[in-house]
Amino acid sequence: MKIGIIGASGYSGGELLRLLSGHPTFKVSYIAAGSNAGELITTIHPHLTDFAGQVFESTQVDRINQCDLIFLALPHGESAKLLPSINEGIRIVDLGADFRLTSATSWSHYYGGDHAGTWVYGMPELPGQRALIMTATRVANPGCYATAISLAASPAVRNNLIDSSDLVVVASSGTTGAGRSAKINLIGSEVMNSLTSYKFGGVHQHTPEIEEALSKASTGPVKISFTPILAPMPRGILATVTAKLQPGVNYERIRDFYSKAYDDEKFVTLLPEGQLPRTSALLGSNSVHLQIAVDLHTNRLVISAALDNLGKGAASQAIQNANLICGFDEALSLPSMGGVA
Numbered sequence: 001m002k003i004g005i006i007g008a009s010g011y012s013g014g015e016l017l018r019l020l021s022g023h024p025t026f027k028v029s030y031i032a033a034g035s036n037a038g039e040l041i042t043t044i045h046p047h048l049t050d051f052a053g054q055v056f057e058s059t060q061v062d063r064i065n066q067c068d069l070i071f072l073a074l075p076h077g078e079s080a081k082l083l084p085s086i087n088e089g090i091r092i093v094d095l096g097a098d099f100r101l102t103s104a105t106s107w108s109h110y111y112g113g114d115h116a117g118t119w120v121y122g123m124p125e126l127p128g129q130r131a132l133i134m135t136a137t138r139v140a141n142p143g144c145y146a147t148a149i150s151l152a153a154s155p156a157v158r159n160n161l162i163d164s165s166d167l168v169v170v171a172s173s174g175t176t177g178a179g180r181s182a183k184i185n186l187i188g189s190e191v192m193n194s195l196t197s198y199k200f201g202g203v204h205q206h207t208p209e210i211e212e213a214l215s216k217a218s219t220g221p222v223k224i225s226f227t228p229i230l231a232p233m234p235r236g237i238l239a240t241v242t243a244k245l246q247p248g249v250n251y252e253r254i255r256d257f258y259s260k261a262y263d264d265e266k267f268v269t270l271l272p273e274g275q276l277p278r279t280s281a282l283l284g285s286n287s288v289h290l291q292i293a294v295d296l297h298t299n300r301l302v303i304s305a306a307l308d309n310l311g312k313g314a315a316s317q318a319i320q321n322a323n324l325i326c327g328f329d330e331a332l333s334l335p336s337m338g339g340v341a
Contacts, residue, residue: 015311022333152303268288283308
């Protein structure tokens, strides 16, 4: 199959190239990067030696339409601009936010501008989503924070173990989550040896995405209070999710529900008791590690979740979705084990 990557000079685009270089069926035939067109791929991504001598192409609709499947790794709003020119028969996985939300009001509030529409939401481990993805041709890849938080909270929300109207989330992300564009607040001298919150006060754009994803299987309203933190590391997310327990719910019952939810999932692991998620264990993988606890002092469930924001939070999840929509084993070419334990 001929595969195209649009926006391949970014961090997610580079991770797509790395993972796809070993895919037995997807052959990357078109690698586009608008502002870096004409530059050697290894100038931007020096680790991608399999692509030595190749250059980024410009974004051209006729080249896109020669592909069987494309990954759009573009800034928010750009995928929607391209879509009218892309042939309907081409399968697409969009790593941006353009088609994630069902609510036009939420899109206008958190992103601004017109809502482009809604595609199948590409988180296979959520109830019912795998079947929808397998019959889709256009899939909206989830956001990185949204993946960690939704998978952390989903079993508790859908089994009515917690008060889902008051989810409190604090999550830290590596700097690659902010994209590759040069920003003063992201240079090494500013980031190293420092932690800082950003988009403070419930304004992060993944808030409505998480609420929509969890609401599909909830018996009541889902509301989150989300504080993101910029961490002094390139990649990885560590999220802590807490919520008040429903009456009569204890630790053993919660652990049983989480085990049943994820025991058969290749890429989501509830860690053994006493072992906590760490971002270094997930680097380069498509996996999520979870741990749960009950804070008896406040009667709250506490869930810790870790993933690689460029892996399960972006590129590898996009390939998982592409595998599904093409009828392949969803784990094809995707590592479940990460880097430094």
